[in-house]
Structures are given as C-alpha cells and as structure tokens.
Amino acid sequence: xxxxxxxxASAVPNWEAAxxxxxxxxxxxxxxxxxxxxxxxxxPPPIPxxxxxxGVPDPESLPFDDLxxxxxxxxxxxxxxxxxxxxxxxxxxxxxxLAERVGxxxxxxxxxxxxxxxxxxxxxxxxxxxxxxxxxDVVMAEAPSYPGAMRTxxxxxxxxxxxxxxxxxxxxxxxAEAVEALSRGDARPKLLYTIPNFHNPTGATxxxxxxxxxxxxxxxxxxxxxxxxxxxxxxxxxxxxPSFFALSGGDGVLRVGTFSKxxxxxxxxxxxxxxxxxxxxxxxxxxxMGTSPWIQRLVAEYVSRGLLDSHLPQVVDIYxxxxxxxxxxxxxxxxxxxxxxxxxxxxxxxxxxxxxxxxSAIGGLRETAAEEGVAYVSGDTFFVxxxxxxxxxxxxxxxxxxxxxxxxxxxxxxxxRADTGPRPGTSQSGPAR
Amino acid sequence: xxxxxxxxASAVPNWEAAxxxxxxxxxxxxxxxxxxxxxxxxxPPPIPxxxxxxGVPDPESLPFDDLxxxxxxxxxxxxxxxxxxxxxxxxxxxxxxLAERVGxxxxxxxxxxxxxxxxxxxxxxxxxxxxxxxxxDVVMAEAPSYPGAMRTxxxxxxxxxxxxxxxxxxxxxxxAEAVEALSRGDARPKLLYTIPNFHNPTGATxxxxxxxxxxxxxxxxxxxxxxxxxxxxxxxxxxxxPSFFALSGGDGVLRVGTFSKxxxxxxxxxxxxxxxxxxxxxxxxxxxMGTSPWIQRLVAEYVSRGLLDSHLPQVVDIYxxxxxxxxxxxxxxxxxxxxxxxxxxxxxxxxxxxxxxxxSAIGGLRETAAEEGVAYVSGDTFFVxxxxxxxxxxxxxxxxxxxxxxxxxxxxxxxxRADTGPRPGTSQSGPAR
Numbered sequence: 001x002x003x004x005x006x007x008x009a010s011a012v013p014n015w016e017a018a019x020x021x022x023x024x025x026x027x028x029x030x031x032x033x034x035x036x037x038x039x040x041x042x043x044p045p046p047i048p049x050x051x052x053x054x055g056v057p058d059p060e061s062l063p064f065d066d067l068x069x070x071x072x073x074x075x076x077x078x079x080x081x082x083x084x085x086x087x088x089x090x091x092x093x094x095x096x097x098l099a100e101r102v103g104x105x106x107x108x109x110x111x112x113x114x115x116x117x118x119x120x121x122x123x124x125x126x127x128x129x130x131x132x133x134x135x136x137d138v139v140m141a142e143a144p145s146y147p148g149a150m151r152t153x154x155x156x157x158x159x160x161x162x163x164x165x166x167x168x169x170x171x172x173x174x175x176a177e178a179v180e181a182l183s184r185g186d187a188r189p190k191l192l193y194t195i196p197n198f199h200n201p202t203g204a205t206x207x208x209x210x211x212x213x214x215x216x217x218x219x220x221x222x223x224x225x226x227x228x229x230x231x232x233x234x235x236x237x238x239x240x241x242p243s244f245f246a247l248s249g250g251d252g253v254l255r256v257g258t259f260s261k262x263x264x265x266x267x268x269x270x271x272x273x274x275x276x277x278x279x280x281x282x283x284x285x286x287x288x289m290g291t292s293p294w295i296q297r298l299v300a301e302y303v304s305r306g307l308l309d310s311h312l313p314q315v316v317d318i319y320x321x322x323x324x325x326x327x328x329x330x331x332x333x334x335x336x337x338x339x340x341x342x343x344x345x346x347x348x349x350x351x352x353x354x355x356x357x358x359x360s361a362i363g364g365l366r367e368t369a370a371e372e373g374v375a376y377v378s379g380d381t382f383f384v385x386x387x388x389x390x391x392x393x394x395x396x397x398x399x400x401x402x403x404x405x406x407x408x409x410x411x412x413x414x415x416x417r418a419d420t421g422p423r424p425g426t427s428q429s430g431p432a433r
Numbered sequence: 434x435x436x437x438x439x440x441x442a443s444a445v446p447n448w449e450a451a452x453x454x455x456x457x458x459x460x461x462x463x464x465x466x467x468x469x470x471x472x473x474x475x476x477p478p479p480i481p482x483x484x485x486x487x488g489v490p491d492p493e494s495l496p497f498d499d500l501x502x503x504x505x506x507x508x509x510x511x512x513x514x515x516x517x518x519x520x521x522x523x524x525x526x527x528x529x530x531l532a533e534r535v536g537x538x539x540x541x542x543x544x545x546x547x548x549x550x551x552x553x554x555x556x557x558x559x560x561x562x563x564x565x566x567x568x569x570d571v572v573m574a575e576a577p578s579y580p581g582a583m584r585t586x587x588x589x590x591x592x593x594x595x596x597x598x599x600x601x602x603x604x605x606x607x608x609a610e611a612v613e614a615l616s617r618g619d620a621r622p623k624l625l626y627t628i629p630n631f632h633n634p635t636g637a638t639x640x641x642x643x644x645x646x647x648x649x650x651x652x653x654x655x656x657x658x659x660x661x662x663x664x665x666x667x668x669x670x671x672x673x674x675p676s677f678f679a680l681s682g683g684d685g686v687l688r689v690g691t692f693s694k695x696x697x698x699x700x701x702x703x704x705x706x707x708x709x710x711x712x713x714x715x716x717x718x719x720x721x722m723g724t725s726p727w728i729q730r731l732v733a734e735y736v737s738r739g740l741l742d743s744h745l746p747q748v749v750d751i752y753x754x755x756x757x758x759x760x761x762x763x764x765x766x767x768x769x770x771x772x773x774x775x776x777x778x779x780x781x782x783x784x785x786x787x788x789x790x791x792x793s794a795i796g797g798l799r800e801t802a803a804e805e806g807v808a809y810v811s812g813d814t815f816f817v818x819x820x821x822x823x824x825x826x827x828x829x830x831x832x833x834x835x836x837x838x839x840x841x842x843x844x845x846x847x848x849x850r851a852d853t854g855p856r857p858g859t860s861q862s863g864p865a866r
Contacts, residue, residue: 011542012683014710019685023623023657024714025589028564031717034521056517064512071504079497083699084489088467109444119552119721126720131461152720156458190456224456250445252452266516268725277447281457284464287559287585288552292701292728 026135031155049375050407052394055200055347056265058322059398061315063263066307070298078297086293088286089279090117090271094300101303102257102273106246113276114250116283119291121230121258121270125152125193128226128254128272130285132191133158138182140223141193142170144382144391146200149193149228160384161189167341169204170194172213179221191224196244197232198346201382201393205344208241215247225253231346233262233312236320238344250275259299261347261397262312269299319347322396322404329405333412337419347397353390357418361389368414374407459568464588482808483840485827488633488780489698491755492831494748496696499740503731511730519726521719522712523550523704527733534736535690535706539679546709547683549716552724554663554691554703558585558626561659561687561705563718565624566591571615573656574626575603577815577824579633582626582661593817594622600774602637603627605646612654624657629677630665631779634815634826638777641674648680658686664779666695666745669753671777683708692732694780694830695745702732752780755829755837762838766845770852780830786823790851798825801847807840 074082095112103110118124133139135157141150143162150160161182163175179189196206218225227244245255258270268291272282302308326349327342338351358364359378366378379391399407507515522528528545536543551557566572568590574583576595583593594615596608612622629639651658660677678688691703701724705715735741759782760775771784791797792811799811812824832840
C-alpha cells in the first residue's frame with residue numbers, strides 16, 4: 001500500500017514495481033526528484049524561520065485590485081474567446097504588445113509572429129529544451145545557475161557543462177576554453193543558457209564587452225544562446241545593457257521573459273522572443289493547446305492600461321530599499337564572515353563565506369541557521385556538481401522589509417556559531433569590490 | 434527576411450538555415466506541423482461556413498458570471514497564494530475535491546496525492562507521454578482517435594499502432610491480435626491510449642464486458658492504460674460504465690479528466706488520477722512550476738459551491754437537444770448518403786459516407802461542403818495512416834441549436850453534389866444499428 005511521509009495509506013495501491021520500473025521513460029529517470037522551491041532546510045525548523053529563500057515578488061505589492069478588475073473586464077468584454085482555446089502560440093493581443101515592448105527595448109522590429117506565450121519562463125525553458133535538445137547534447141551554463149533550468153536541461157538527457165564566473169559574471173575566456181576542450185572530444189556544445197541581467201543566484205550583470213565576446217564565441221562554435229531575462233526589468237541603478245537578442249539581431253538567440261517577477265508568479269505568463277522560423281518550431285512542441293487565454297487577456301488588459309509601467313517603478317523602489325536594508329544589516333551583523341557584491345537589480349544577494357564556515361555540512365551553517373530561525377538557499381543547489389558549499393543565496397524580494405534586519409541578525413549569530421576555525425589576521429571579509 | 438502568409442517582413446531575420454537545421458531536436462522533427470484545431474477546409478470558404486468542427490462547449494452556456502465571481506472572491510480571500518507559485522502538482526484544495534469526486538465515481542478511496550493538475554487534458558497527455566515514452570516505444574490506440582493525442586505520442590519518437598474499432602468501440606480481439614503480432618517482432622507495446630466514453634471521434638462507449646477483456650489483455654502484456662475521459666460527464670442516457678481505473682483498482686492505469694468540456698476549454702484545467710508513485714513520477718516531469726493557482730483556486734471555488742453540479746445537467750440537456758436536432762436533420766437531408774450511430778453522450782457524430790462520396794478528395798465533399806457553407810473535420814484527420822476518407826466528424830456541441838438544421842441541409846446538398854457514382858438499389862443508408 002502507498003504511504004508517504006505520514007499520510008494515511010491510499011486505497012489505490014502503487015503499481016506492481018516491475019510494471020512501473022519497466023514503463024518509465026529514460027527522461028523521467030534523468031530528471032531526478034521534482035524541483036519545487038530550492039533548498040529548504042532539511043529538518044523541520046525549531047522556530048519559524050524568516051524565509052530568504054524564494055525568488056518571488058513582495059507579497060504586499062501584488063496588484064490584487066488591478067488584476068481582479070482586469071479579469072472582470074476581460075470576461076465581460078471578450079468572455080467567449082477568454083474561455084475558449086486560445087491556441088498554442090498564445091493570445092495575439094498580448095503577443096503584439098510584447099513584440100512592441102521587447103522590440104523597443106532591443107531596437108528591433110518584432111511582430112507577434114516572433115513571440116510565443118508560455119507557462120511562465122519555466123514553461124518557456126521546457127519548450128526550448130524540447131525543441132532543441134537531444135539526449136547526449138551538451139549545454140553550457142554559468143556555474144552557478146538557476147537550478148530549475150539545469151533540471152529541465154538534464155531531463156532531456158542533455159549534459160550541463162558549468163562555466164566558472166567571476167564577480168562580473170560569465171567569463172568569455174572560460175567559456176571559449178570549455179567549448180574548445182569539449183569540441184576536441186566527441187561532444188559538440190549546442191546551446192548556452194545564460195542569465196545576463198541580475199543573475200540568479202549571483203546578481204551579476206554581464207557587461208556589453210563581455211556580451212560581445214560571448215556572442216562571438218557562440219557564432220564561432222555555432223552555439224545557440226538562450227537568454228533568460230527574468231529579472232532584467234528590476235533595475236535599481238545604471239544603464240540597461242543591450243541583450244544578446246539585440247546584439248545578434250535575433251540570429252541564433254532565444255530571449256526568455258516573464259511577468260512572474262514584475263507582476264506575479266501565480267499568473268504563469270512568460271514568453272519567448274525569437275526569429276519566426278524558430279518560433280514556429282517552438283509552437284510545434286506545444287502539446288498543451290496553450291495556457292489560459294483568460295489569464296493572457298487579463299495581463300494584456302493590465303499592461304495596455306499602462307498599469308505595468310506605473311507598477312514597475314514602485315516595486316523597483318521596494319526591492320532597492322530591501323537590498324539596501326539587507327546590505328546594511330549584513331555589514332553590521334555578518335561582515336567578518338562573508339563577502340558579497342552589490343547587485344544593481346534583481347532579487348538576490350550571493351554570499352561567499354569564509355572557508356571556516358560550513359554552510360552545507362551538518363553541524364555547519366545549515367543547522368545553526370535553522371536553529372536561529374532564518375532560511376536561505378545553500379550554494380550547492382546552484383551547481384550541477386554540487387560544489388559551491390561556501391556560498392549561500394539570500395532573496396530580499398519576498399521577506400517583509402521590517403524583518404530583514406532581524407533575519408540578518410539571526411544569520412550573523414548562525415555564522416558565528418558555525419565559524420569553527422581560528423580567525424586569521426588577514427580576513428578578506430566585508431563587501432567585495 | 435522572414436515573411437509569412439502576407440504578413441509584413443519582420444526585421445528579425447530567420448537564423449542561418451544550417452544553424453536551425455543542426456540545432457533542432459529529433460523530437461520536434463518527429464512532431465510535424467503544429468496541431469491547432471483539426472481540419473478546417475483548405476481554401477478560404479466562399480461563404481461563411483457554419484462550423485461543426487470544434488469539440489468545444491456551447492458558447493452561450495459558459496458560466497461567465499459564476500467564474501468571474503469565483504475569480505474575484507478567490508483573489509480577495511486568498512490573493513497571495515493565488516498569485517504565487519502553486520507547485521507542479523497543483524492546488525491542494527482542488528486535488529482534494531477531485532480525489533473525492535473521482536474516488537466516489539470509481540468506488541476508490543483517493544487522496545490528493547493521487548491527483549496532478551495539468552494544463553487541460555492536453556497537458557495531462559503531454560506529461561504522461563514524457564514520463565512513460567521513449568523513442569521507439571509502441572502505443573496502441575483506437576483507429577480512429579483524437580489527433581492531438583496521436584501527435585503528442587509521436588513527438589516522443591514513439592509509434593502509434595491503430596486498433597480497428599466497430600460500432601461498439603475498441604475490439605478486444607483486434608487489440609490482442611495486434612499486440613501479439615507486434616510482440617512477435619522486436620517491438621513491445623508499452624501503453625494503450627483509449628477514450629472509452631463517448632469516443633472522439635466515433636462517439637462509441639465501450640461496454641463493461643469489453644473493458645474487462647481489454648484490461649485482461651493489458652495485464653497479460655504489461656500494457657499501461659491511459660484512459661482519456663474528457664467527455665464522460667456529458668451523458669445523455671444509460672448507465673455510467675465503470676472506468677478502467679475503477680476496474681483495475683488503479684493498477685497500471687492513468688485516468689485523465691478535464692474541466693474543458695464541462696466548464697470551459699479556456700480555463701486549461703485538467704488532471705491525471707493515478708497511483709501515488711506513478712503520480713510522483715508525473716510530477717518529476719513537470720518543469721513549468723505548475724499552472725496558475727489563481728485559475729485552479731477559482732475552479733475549486735466554483736465546484737465547491739456546487740455550481741458544477743447545477744451546471745452539468747443544464748449543459749447535458751443542451752447537448753442532448755443538439756444531438757437530437759442534428760440526427761433528425763441528418764435523417765431528413767443526408768440519409769441516402771450516410772450512416773451513423775447515435776452517441777449516448779459527448780460532442781460528436783461520426784458519419785460514414787457511401788463509397789461514391791469522396792469527402793477528402795479534391796472535387797469531393799471537402800470542396801462542395803466549403804461551397805455550400807458548412808465545415809466539419811474530415812475522417813483522415815483521426816487515423817495515423819490518413820485512411821478514413823469515408824468518414825467525417827460533426828461536432829454538435831458548439832454550433833447554435835437554431836443553425837443545426839441549416840448546417841445539415843447544406844451538408845446534404847454538398848453530399849448530393851459530391852455523390853459522383855450511380856446509386857445502387859440496395860443502399861445501406863440511414864442510421865446504423
């Protein structure tokens with residue numbers, strides 16, 4: 001009989017083991033356990049933790065009333081198409097708006113034929129991987145990177161090759177070296193998955209110079225670029241750097257965006273911008289008859305009213321304040337043990353810990369943080385080889401601003417308790433350059 | 434530059450052809466053109482056709498007000514979880530309701546751990562195929578069957594083997610023969626995809642006796658059963674026949690359901706009921722972070738208020754009337770050329786035409802029907818080998834009741850014009866047994 005973590009036995013027994021085993025696809029076996037919210041602490045926490053875990057928007061800032069109104073208006077005005085199949089490529093009106101928006105940002109003339117609407121950017125990545133990856137293919141990605149994407153890639157039977165980053169993000173020379181080394185073997189890297197703006201988890205933004213260098217490497221090795229720009233619109237300061245999509249004129253680049261970070265993750269509306277023929281192939285790999293046209297139409301209504309344009313600066317202000325509050329608290333409570341680099345946008349701070357701190361080991365930070373009541377995502381989550389034990393990711397986006405200092409104070413206490421070695425005289429602590 | 438069917442050239446050129454070609458996955462190449470609404474006529478119709486094409490609900494009957502109210506209430510009461518990630522398995526409350534509902538119908542004790550919420554039943558089928566099919570696998574299915582499912586199966590690199598049906602649906606002996614013949618070769622059939630209730634397109638419902646025989650064959654050959662029950666709740670008369678899921682106690686059976694036909698296709702809410710361990714593997718193959726929890730929660734609100742239970746008998750009445758109207762009109766306007774079997778539920782009438790009528794050939798029914806102003810889905814759409822030219826599928830669900838007679842009158846005229854041969858004295862015309 002089926003039982004699971006204390007649940008009552010279900011009257012539907014599991015299948016005969018041999019039947020299940022011989023029926024599973026190779027892909028589901030490659031996929032491994034479900035990815036669902038990275039890196040909660042293992043044991044139930046002794047006190048309710050303050051969560052610095054999820055890359056999700058500030059819950060107070062979600063535009064409930066405007067979305068409810070858009071949902072109502074759309075159903076009243078265009079109820080039938082909102083409640084019927086909308087097609088695998090998505091609602092034309094939203095694709096037109098996105099073509100205009102992305103086109104303007106990138107200095108390209110896009111049409112609705114260049115856009116596919118997806119179930120969030122996670123759905124976009126799944127769609128892209130299914131369209132372009134075969135078992136045995138090699139995908140280059142920043143190490144560290146977003147674990148949801150890594151899992152999606154690996155579930156195709158493809159292999160992820162991590163490219164080391166520095167404080168400025170992806171290192172073009174490291175990419176070139178890795179690709180060349182692989183190409184000398186029997187593997188041909190097919191695709192680069194990259195998060196160029198406010199990287200998850202490092203927060204780094206790739207410079208224009210590096211983007212040009214990366215694009216040149218991609219061209220030379222016939223590497224597709226999948227550019228995940230989930231966080232690009234959450235910019236606190238500095239100038240927007242042109243996207244790979246813009247720099248390439250769209251050739252060989254798939255640009256992924258989402259309303260999840262700017263509006264709400266629960267809408268599940270993301271998109272891919274790409275050349276038309278590539279888009280046509282993406283649409284071929286959609287078997288879900290498209291996501292809900294009601295949701296797509298209410299998002300179109302919301303953005304067409306200019307509400308995203310007024311919402312964005314408000315939430316950017318919120319995240320900038322939260323980042324600043326967190327950094328101030330880190331300097332006060334954690335500085336001797338950690339360093340970080342100030343992100344100029346996005347949701348995350350990436351902390352490198354002193355080698356004496358053991359964040360992922362039992363008895364290390366993982367345990368003391370749980371005891372002190374603060375939750376983060378440990379660094380190994382973001383590396384396919386599970387290295388990265390000296391890092392943790394803190395999300396400042398979701399936690400209430402007034403809880404940030406307390407969270408970081410708790411983290412500071414946890415760090416001190418996990419600091420098992422003697423303190424050297426020449427500590428490299430404090431903010432990184 | 435990219436141009437497409439009269440659209441202005443996009444400033445984003447297509448990729449260099451070799452880059453695209455060498456980058457596409459084998460799966461997207463196997464998938465073929467996008468499936469999007471089967472079988473419109475080829476040329477633009479000379480007069481606006483009455484559409485008997487889509488398997489979609491009566492648009493007048495869509496419960497706009499109740500859904501809008503549920504959307505509002507849910508956002509007011511549980512706005513935060515509605516607008517945040519809800520997880521790949523779906524909203525617990527809706528899974529609990531479905532476990533209760535499906536469990537009651539099937540006489541099984543189900544829990545939320547047995548249910549996965551998907552992007553409609555199309556999303557459910559994609560999820561199942563990804564979890565259980567590898568390239569080279571063989572899937573048995575009724576011939577004819579739902580083309581969306583066939584496409585999803587084939588895009589995994591799997592092969593569909595059609596099993597001939599008779600007026601009562603899937604023939605167990607034909608299934609056994611086909612499976613045994615295949616097993617003598619190097620192929621082991623892995624899965625049976627079947628639509629046992631109000632089959633799409635034939636309308637047939639499989640008897641209890643046949644279900645037992647099919648289940649026995651599946652057991653003997655270790656064939657999983659995927660039971661697509663999209664139409665099961667649209668029953669006009671007769672007793673509900675126990676599902677494969679019920680008959681097997683859940684062992685080796687995945688039961689697919691949806692709110693698309695009972696409520697609205699545009700919600701994109703379907704589900705899979707299965708043993709817990711099988712469900713866990715389905716969830717592993719979800720990379721989309723789940724569909725919108727807002728939609729899932731508003732559906733839960735709608736059904737929990739008992740609104741589905743009051744809506745269902747109303748729409749069943751509508752579809753019964755529409756079926757009867759269509760059958761009466763067929764007897765009057767088409768009987769000399771066609772035969773059909775009265776479906777006891779669902780959305781479709783499956784017409785077998787006299788051999789003299791050429792429904793899919795140029796100059797045959799396809800052309801005359803377009804000229805007369807009536808659209809249907811031609812039979813070859815439902816056969817993987819594109820046979821079935823002597824059949825057409827008529828959907829009575831979507832068309833306005835008052836248009837049905839005119840549609841069938843037009844079809845009758847088109848049939849007469851496409852009837853190119855001499856009429857034999859012993860015509861088998863009129864309703865089939």
